[in-house]
Amino acid sequence: MAHAHQTDAPETMRCQIVTVSDTRSKENDKSGQLMKEFAEAENVQIKDYQIVKDEKREIRQALDQGVDHPDIDVILLNGGTGIAKRDVTIEVVEHILDKQLPGFGEMFRMLSYQEDIGSAAILSRALAGVANDTAIFATPGSSGAVKLAMEKLIMPEMKHIVSEIQKD
Incomplete structure (x- = not known):
């Protein structure tokens, strides 16, 4: 069923990547680079990549830049x-x-539990949703x-x- 929707998907998607960290730089941000590699492998255009401190104001500014920019379809956060x-x-x-996509966090925790971290998966607060017609995914910052x-x-x-967001 989901594969049928893939044929209606947009040809090009544009993405913003945000690493939230008090210690990372572009030189040692493995997780941000990993997000970039996965996206580029699927021909997703990286329109913006930034590292912000774990401060509400800085995270909000980065998110506002993404959701207010007409050329950003997806925001990927880690950390x-x-x-x-x-x-x-x-x-x-x-x-x-x-709108929230609670299934993202639920599935992430289930897979984390099954694949590697066991009961520590309850500490994961992965989250996804939609803001201003932009998909947002927030994941923990570890490269795993x-x-x-x-x-x-x-x-x-x-x-x-993205196709579901853009169809109306």
Whole structure:
């Protein structure tokens, strides 16, 4: 069924990648680079790639740039999704979403549990949704989490999600 929707998917998709971290730079941001590699392998255009501090204001500014830009279809975030006080990505993303895709977080936790981290999967706060006709995916910042999310969930459904957003 989902494969039928792929034929209606847009030819080109444009993406913003945001790494949320107090310590990463473009030279050592493995997770942001991994997101970029997965997207480019599927001919997704990377329109913007940035690293922001784990601060509500900075995350919100990056998100606002993406959702307000007509050339961004998808925003991929990684990092800042834990339960420490400094981890505020999810709170910022939840605040701007028009619609949530709860299945993304549910499936991510299930796959994480099955594949590698066991019961620690309950600590994952992966989230996806739509804001201003832009798909948003927020994943934990570890390269293993990004690989899992991109490979098993985001890339297989990204075109379908964007086509659903754009059809009305």
